[in-house]
Amino acid sequence: MRTALVIGTGLIGTSIALALTGRGVRVYLADQDPDQPRTAAALGAGTDGLPEGPVELAVVAVPPARIAATLAELQRRGAARAYVDVGSVKGGPARELLALGGDPRSYLGTHPMAGKERSGPLAASADLFEGRPWVLTPTPRTETEVLNLALELASLCRAVPVVMDADAHDRAVALVSHTPQLVSSLVAARLESAEETAVRLCGQGIRDVTRIAASEPRMWLDILSANPGPVADVLSEVAADLDETVRALRALESADEAKRSAGAAGVEAVLRRGNAGRERVPGKHGAAPAVYESVAVHISDRPGELALIFADAGRAGVNIEDVRIEHATGQQAGLVELIVVPEAAPGLIAALRERGWSIRG
Ligand SMILES: NC(=O)c1ccc[n+]([C@@H]2O[C@H](COP(=O)([O-])OP(=O)(O)OC[C@H]3O[C@@H](n4cnc5c(N)ncnc54)[C@H](O)[C@@H]3O)[C@@H](O)[C@H]2O)c1
Numbered sequence: 001m002r003t004a005l006v007i008g009t010g011l012i013g014t015s016i017a018l019a020l021t022g023r024g025v026r027v028y029l030a031d032q033d034p035d036q037p038r039t040a041a042a043l044g045a046g047t048d049g050l051p052e053g054p055v056e057l058a059v060v061a062v063p064p065a066r067i068a069a070t071l072a073e074l075q076r077r078g079a080a081r082a083y084v085d086v087g088s089v090k091g092g093p094a095r096e097l098l099a100l101g102g103d104p105r106s107y108l109g110t111h112p113m114a115g116k117e118r119s120g121p122l123a124a125s126a127d128l129f130e131g132r133p134w135v136l137t138p139t140p141r142t143e144t145e146v147l148n149l150a151l152e153l154a155s156l157c158r159a160v161p162v163v164m165d166a167d168a169h170d171r172a173v174a175l176v177s178h179t180p181q182l183v184s185s186l187v188a189a190r191l192e193s194a195e196e197t198a199v200r201l202c203g204q205g206i207r208d209v210t211r212i213a214a215s216e217p218r219m220w221l222d223i224l225s226a227n228p229g230p231v232a233d234v235l236s237e238v239a240a241d242l243d244e245t246v247r248a249l250r251a252l253e254s255a256d257e258a259k260r261s262a263g264a265a266g267v268e269a270v271l272r273r274g275n276a277g278r279e280r281v282p283g284k285h286g287a288a289p290a291v292y293e294s295v296a297v298h299i300s301d302r303p304g305e306l307a308l309i310f311a312d313a314g315r316a317g318v319n320i321e322d323v324r325i326e327h328a329t330g331q332q333a334g335l336v337e338l339i340v341v342p343e344a345a346p347g348l349i350a351a352l353r354e355r356g357w358s359i360r361g
């Protein structure tokens with residue numbers, strides 16, 4: 001990739017621009033607030049202002065409610081060969097873009113799973129995405145070149161591409177990002193009118209749990225407004241657990257020995273379930289499992305070919321951890337290596353063969 005345009009030069013846009021500029025890409029910076037790209041340019045993220053002609057990749061890093069309109073406008077102007085956004089919610093903005101008459105072939109919805117509780121270009125860093133998952137949500141209409149540019153973007157930012165269906169992504173982030181944000185805010189909100197004598201005692205535990213409660217409310221209202229159903233589903237499960245935990249604690253106050261021991265069992269159960277859940281949180285992506293398997297599929301150089309493979313892998317219920325693409329120069333064919341956990345490989349091979357793909361080896 002030689003040229004890129006970043007629209008929305010806040011925390012995420014500027015971090016992407018810094019990474020791309022650092023790897024030799026010529027990056028142009030734009031934002032509705034002229035101070036932001038000026039600051040980003042001063043940090044070394046690229047050139048403040050629009051390019052004269054189309055760039056290879058336009059990266060839209062504006063709040064979720066503004067994504068579809070910004071993309072549609074860029075596409076209408078022919079600003080780039082390919083367009084991606086990096087918003088925290090994927091299903092709604094993609095549907096909105098279609099409703100606005102946008103072109104689904106040159107667009108790919110993406111989401112880097114890294115961020116901070118701070119906003120704006122001054123919080124940005126070039127290494128923000130290193131080793132972190134970067135979700136790509138291609139559809140059968142996504143052109144191969146567009147997908148390749150998005151893969152190159154993730155790779156230039158040293159992130160690990162993960163291919164998912166947009167709505168499945170939204171359900172997943174409701175669990176691992178959006179509900180945790182609300183729970184952190186709810187815990188921190190208890191401190192708002194707490195006695196100073198209590199607040200003075202804050203230790204590392206509450207600091208860990210409430211770091212993200214410092215996040216920008218307008219941005220999060222935007223994110224939650226774009227994914228309310230899945231977040232409400234997870235939060236109502238948390239609410240049921242909370243009710244049960246309150247009951248267990250009340251039982252612990254009882255004079256009755258049997259009730260106290262039932263209460264202790266209830267409290268212990270929730271703490272143990274917490275241990276089990278916490279154990280499943282990976283370190284930086286790629287730390288576990290240590291070994292992956294590669295499934296190599298022959299592809300022809302037709303538009304949408306890669307997206308079709310990803311869709312077929314998705315239908316087989318297989319999570320693609322990484323992708324490598326080899327294109328033989330001058331040939332109309334190539335090889336795509338899908339990197340998956342070892343248990344998933346046999347099922348993936350069978351499902352792809354059934355759908356007519358040719359597998360190497
Ligand atoms: N903050 C995170 O942790 C995080 C992580 C991954 C993805 N995201 C997503 O990245 C996107 C940007 O988030 P951020 O944290 O960088 O926010 P930010 O507030 O730091 O930056 C957003 C920028 O977009 C600009 N903007 C708003 N509307 C615009 C428009 N219509 N046209 C041009 N510029 C516009 C704002 O002026 C601001 O500079 C959001 O979609 C968010 O969901 C955020």
Ligand SMILES: O=C(O)C(=O)C[C@]1(C(=O)O)C=C[C@@H](O)C=C1
Nearest residue numbers: 088112113114115116117177212
């Ligand atoms: O680390 C943080 O501060 C974040 O909140 C980052 C985080 C997350 O939940 O992990 C927040 C929202 C984004 O869409 C992606 C990443």
